[in-house]
Amino acid sequence: MLSTLTSTASTALQLHxxxxxxxxxxxxxxxxxxxxxxxxxxLFVVLGRRWRRSSPPWVMAQSAGRSAEATLAQRFAHGDIDETEYRARLEVIRTNNPDPRQH
Known part of the structure; x- marks a missing residue:
């Protein structure tokens, strides 16, 4: 079997x-x-990387605001801050990161 394969390969090399x-x-x-x-x-790697990085700035700001709100809510739930401080800080976060869909 191996000799047949070898002879076929050598014949193919001779013909081409x-x-x-x-x-x-x-x-x-x-x-x-x-x-x-x-x-x-x-091309797929380069264009895919650019497409993933080119998200609109308001999406990044919105996700940063949501992260800050989640952290603040977690601190309030753990008892690190009281309700008045929670509401004051939440107002600051929402003032500095307005939702662009509301405008």
Whole structure:
């Protein structure tokens, strides 16, 4: 079985000289698809990274405001601050991070 495979491979190399190291373009059939696959992968990586990073600034501000509100609510729930301090700080957070959908 192995000898049959070896003889078939050597016959194929003799019939197609480009694969056997002689003149010809045999390796281009492998290199051209690999080149284009690499180009598409690089484009996907670069454009995907830019798309994920280019979120609107109000989304970032809104998520920062939500995070601050969640932290403040957690501190109030743990008893670190009282209700008047909680409401005063919550008002400051909401004043500094207005929701753009309300305007």
């Amino acid at each position: 000289p480009g694969w056997g190291g002689g003149p010809g373009f045999g390796w281009l059939f492998v290199l051209i698809p690999l080149f284009w696959i690499t180009v598409f992968v690089l």
